[in-house]
Amino acid sequence: MQVPRTGFEVNAEFQVRAGSTLAIMGPSGAGKSTIVNAIAGTQKIAGGRIELDSKVLADEHQHLAPHLRGVGLLSQEPHLFPHMDALKNIAFGAHASGIAKPAALEMARGWLKRLGLEELTHQRPAALSGGQRQRIALARALAARPKLLLIDEPFASLDVEAAMDMRQLVRDELTRTSTSAILISHSAADTQSLADELVVLDRGQIVDSGSVQEVFANPVNRFMRAVVATLPAAAQKERE
Secondary structure, three states: OEEEEOOEEEEOOOOOOOOOEEEEEOOOOOOHHHHHHHHHOOOOOOEOOEEEOOEEEEOOOOEOOHHHOOEEEEEOOOOOOOOOOHHHHHHHHHHHOOOOHHHHHHHHHHHHHHOOOHHHOOOOHHHOOHHHHHHHHHHHHHHOOOOEEEEEOOOOOOOHHHHHHHHHHHHHHHHHHOOEEEEEOOOHHHHHHHOOEEEEEEOOEEEEEEEHHHHHHOOOOHHHHHHHHOOOHHHHHHHO
16 A cells, blocks of 8 residues: 555555554654555555455555445554443444444443453443453454454553553454454554464565564564563563
């Protein structure tokens, strides 16, 4: 895909294997969010093509509307509907994918039970903790049965314990539902926990790619060296 930005153009080509998670890392301003927006459909591309299951989502001549793409988004801010309780927020995702409202509500109840949040069924977002809101947002995104889930820094605002629990939950649910995903993160912990493959972006260009272990073993720039330096000592030793 090619997307003009102020100062440079995002020009990136990559694939996500079915059922796997690809991480995209890079310094702030590298173009990561531009890629997320282009795949989600909130940003038009100037060239290239975006495909999902052999279906063209965007190219130079067409731009499929976001709600027709089969793409879900889990971002740093949960963006739950403040006037809806937890049950209805989750059901909205299922209903938006074409499931009848009664079935969507039943599916939402199943998600709340699976997440251990049944006591929050009728609580609105304002009454929930940050970790609880993110769990509800994940359930809403996956209840829509997306073919691809975009995960854009969803753990950045959580405390260490909540972030660890959320990573485990995301990993378990992606595996359970066989959902393909793209993870945007600055965190070595996020990438190691969730991703199979890793792409490193710098000023809109891919400067390295491979398995997470391969890319971490030979950091190509200052940003990646700083990322690798945050790894626990045991992981550092294993990497060497």
